[in-house]
Amino acid sequence: MSVPEVRTSDEQGPRGPIPALGALMVDTRYENLVGEFRGVVGAYWAIRPVCGGNEWKAAPAFVRPASPMERLRAENARCNARSRGDLL
Template sequence: MRNGASNDQESPHAPAPVPGTLMVDLSQDRVGEFRGEWCGQWSLRPIGGGVEWTVAPEAARPAEPIERLRAELARANRRSRGELL
């Protein structure tokens, strides 16, 4: 017997991360900043701004350190080319 087994079944997905957490959208292989939750979907925004998109919680995971580094580097490169204000 496992204690708390019913708790695993009650939660359809992991709790929402803290706003600002970098997440990987597995359906699009994209890194985005977690912005919030609405109607069971998570809202992610590209690093440094842009149009938000939604992802199902089960199709997202926290970004690994190397993924966070790549996303921040890409943002810095865009900014150095004048693509970001």
């Protein structure tokens, strides 16, 4: 999925400021799935899995910044995937 509209982190969205590109976010609709913020698509935010995969659209009302522990787990998972040779 391509992301046609990208806003900077100082712009406001329906739920406050738009996160910076690459910020780790948690989609609470999918059992607190952690992904990277990739941009704005209409009324939704594009989120990409940390260890690679297809982006998905998430309603900003269900997305929150990752906690320090969630960021640590996501970065560890990314490092493990990279060491296995997975495509990220």
